[in-house]
Amino acid sequence: MGDRASFRTLYDRTSAKLFGVCLRVLDDRTQAEEALQDVFIKVWNNAGQYRVNGFSPMTWLITLARNAAVDRRRKRDAGRRPEPIDAADFVADPSPGPAALLEARAEAAALGACLRELPPDRAEMVRRAYLEGATYAELSTATGVKLNTVRTWLRRSLMQLRECLSR
Structure with a gap:
């Protein structure tokens, strides 16, 4: 309804959490800040579209933040050239796992x-x-x-x- 004081209160109470959501998705502070700004512009313009449907307002805000960050990431990544695939990334780690180490210790003790x-x-x-x-x-x-x-x-x-x- 255009109430700036209410909007400021909403921003103060939710911006840190929403920024964290954006930062996790984008892994870039500047991009996350821009995505967060997009979220709050949407909230300001579309707050009247929120409907109580069993979900909390925070769930709605987190969904908006996540979607904005994902959209921004897709746009950012679309312009990048794919990194060459290194076959070594798909080779299993040859070092023994925990079970094999435990078995080797037991065998060494028996020996x-x-x-x-x-x-x-x-x-x-x-x-x-x-x-x-x-x-x-x-x-x-x-x-x-x-x-x-x-x-x-x-x-x-x-x-x-x-x-x-x-x-």
Whole structure:
């Protein structure tokens, strides 16, 4: 009805929320301010068209703000050239997810417990051979044990580990 004082009160009470709606859609402060101005011009010109239909006036205002921001964004984006599609954006993240990490931790704990069941020298040999990459010859030289004995110990240790892990 053209009541400026009422309009000012409406603006003071709703502009921050409506600006937030516009800013979320547009992601640009200047564009959001312009969209908000468009909203309040519509409200000033069309306030008489609001009908109580079970929705609050705030819902009507938010809808106006969202629609104004979406329209402005469509116009803005229509003039832009599409960015080239990078196939890497569609490739799944190769890193393990939470479930895989949890499973790996459980397996590592089980392996650690099974390694503790081996004699300490054999457990150390298994660690060096299979976790650090030491060769049989390097293990033989480092421990002073014959090469064939190192192979036998490692084979038997792996069989014990497999049996322990299967329990």
